Amino acid sequence: MTIPAKPSPASRISTTGREMTVAELDRAGLLHADESVQISRFAVFIPADELGVLRPVVIERHAVIGAFAVVHGGATVSEQARVEEHSVVGKPEHGYAVGQIYPGNGSATVIGPGAVIRCGAVVYADVHVGANTVIGHYSLLRSGVQVGSDSVLGHHLCVERATRIGREVRCSPGSHITSATLISDRVFLGAGVRTINDKTLTWHDPLRQPTLLAPRFDTGAKIGSGSVILAGITIGEHALIGAGSLVTHDIPAGAMAYGHPARVQGEAP
Structure with missing residues (x-):
């Protein structure tokens, strides 16, 4: 109408x-x-x-x-x-x-x-x-x-x-983007990517508040399907993360990394 x-x-x-x-x-x-x-x-x-x-x-x-x-x-x-x-x-x-x-x-x-x-x-x-x-x-x-x-x-x-x-930005199906994550322009996230912002797994605890550190994806970064990005991690500009990787450390700009845990293996194509 x-x-x-x-x-x-x-x-x-x-x-x-x-x-x-x-x-x-x-x-x-x-x-x-x-x-x-x-x-x-x-x-x-x-x-x-x-x-x-x-x-x-x-x-x-x-x-x-x-x-x-x-x-x-x-x-x-x-x-x-x-x-x-x-x-x-x-x-x-x-x-x-x-x-x-x-x-x-x-x-x-x-x-x-x-x-x-x-x-x-x-x-x-x-x-x-x-x-x-x-x-x-x-x-x-x-x-x-x-x-x-x-x-x-x-x-x-x-x-x-x-x-x-x-x-x-392209975020493929079935992914979880944790709170306060920063995803810059032209980032590509594959399917089933998991991001984490909590290193202590604190929830509903009256004695302490959780310390949350969201990951960051800089301009043009590409994350392969099934990857897990831990709390506080930065993926640099135009970096490439291979599918199924566990990223436990910052990845510099322009680098290609993969593995479990992910290690820099060279430059991104």
Whole structure:
């Protein structure tokens, strides 16, 4: 269906906290939609977060919201972006994780121009997805993740909180990107890559907080499928890690390394 632009401000309403149809959201003044958008009548909108704070939803021209997609308050779906069926955008973080309790507050979430959120993907609040980037089927982006433009994140990918992913990055299916990882421009991660940020395996310990050191991938680095990158490791610019490697030490720029543990074997081709 097509919803005309309606720039009225958000207001507190009696339906706080419950799901709304697009028509209900529009009547409540919480939908700011340009002309020519396409919103399925089966899409679901949740404008209030766990604390009862209402935020409008912005959908720009030629954007598409598919059937049974769930869009939370504070989300902006930019022009020509697509949110496909059964995906979730702008979900507030709620509960305990790694020494912190998340109260369920919403935040601004941006799906950039021409970006695509594939069926079943979950994008939490405070995430920014760059222009023309694709988030694969059933992938998960936790709070605070930023993804640059023209990147492709494959299906069944888990990207943990506060990770930064650059432009023209390829992350193949089935990989786990641990929290606060830095992935620079034009990095390639093969399928099933595992990253680690915790050397002590501390979880839910009231006597101490975990010391987390995320790995870093510099511009143009390439990581073969099935590799494991340990906490605090830096993979230098244009370095190449062979498939199935266990990386326990920094790899310098331009080097080729592989093995278990990985050792520098020469220069990357």
